[in-house]
Amino acid sequence: MEEKLRKLFDFQRFAMNPMLQNVIDETYSRIEKTILSDDEMELVAAAGSKDVIRRENVADGVNPPNRINK
Amino acid sequence: MNGINEEQLYREYHDKIFGYLLNRIGNREEAEDITSEVFIKALKYSEKYDPGKAAVSTWIYTIMRNTLTDHFRSAKVSDELSEDMVSNDNVEESYLREEALGELALALKKLSRDERDIIIMRYYEDYSLTEVSEKLNISYGMTKVKHKAALGKLKDLLRISSLP
Numbered sequence: 001m002e003e004k005l006r007k008l009f010d011f012q013r014f015a016m017n018p019m020l021q022n023v024i025d026e027t028y029s030r031i032e033k034t035i036l037s038d039d040e041m042e043l044v045a046a047a048g049s050k051d052v053i054r055r056e057n058v059a060d061g062v063n064p065p066n067r068i069n070k
Numbered sequence: 071m072n073g074i075n076e077e078q079l080y081r082e083y084h085d086k087i088f089g090y091l092l093n094r095i096g097n098r099e100e101a102e103d104i105t106s107e108v109f110i111k112a113l114k115y116s117e118k119y120d121p122g123k124a125a126v127s128t129w130i131y132t133i134m135r136n137t138l139t140d141h142f143r144s145a146k147v148s149d150e151l152s153e154d155m156v157s158n159d160n161v162e163e164s165y166l167r168e169e170a171l172g173e174l175a176l177a178l179k180k181l182s183r184d185e186r187d188i189i190i191m192r193y194y195e196d197y198s199l200t201e202v203s204e205k206l207n208i209s210y211g212m213t214k215v216k217h218k219a220a221l222g223k224l225k226d227l228l229r230i231s232s233l234p
Contacts, residue, residue: 001221001224001225002193002221005174005224006196008166008170008193009190009194011128011166012174013093014134015127015131015168016086017168017171017172017175019172019175020175020178022175023175023179023186023190024190024194027191030187031187
């Protein structure tokens with residue numbers, strides 16, 4: 001099962017099924033908003049809104065989104 | 071070509087192939103070279119394509135992955151090879167279909183948010199469970215529990231689990 005999931009997701013990087021990509025992007029956007037650097041935390045505090053942090057790595061229909069920085 | 075229009079194939083898959091390869095390799099020029107190789111092979115082996123066995127997308131995806139594997143081998147960058155790339159298993163992965171991706175999307179939506187995030191980060195991003203637990207700010211133990219629960223649910227939800 002795990003190997004099939006891995007291969008399906010790899011196939012997704014190629015096929016870019018829009019429904020599945022939406023699910024993946026939703027996770028990305030939520031995780032990236034959660035992982036804030038100290039500088040970004042200051043920006044959030046100053047702006048008063050979590051939406052200050054924009055997603056940079058978005059699938060553009062050609063390239064899959066970049067990996068979340070480890 | 072065997073039921074395949076060359077121009078349509080190129081138009082439909084060039085950007086997908088290039089995008090995938092660029093993501094994997096990180097070098098535009100190499101990605102372009104390998105993309106060309108993929109289409110050269112597709113033209114060369116088009117007569118062997120059997121639409122009854124696999125969709126065109128699966129067929130050309132397989133050519134692409136094999137070409138990428140050859141590229142890494144010839145470059146002797148062995149640490150770039152993931153386990154599935156070096157596998158000698160040539161059994162056709164018939165579950166790699168567009169429909170299966172849609173099924174996976176629907177199944178993921180039926181998981182809890184944490185379970186969904188764990189699956190995506192583990193199998194799309196290839197994070198370890200330790201890294202996933204850190205990213206999600208969940209204990210490692212709970213991450214393991216939710217991971218196992220998510221796999222069990224997906225196995226029930228997905229028809230692909232019945233395939234060999």
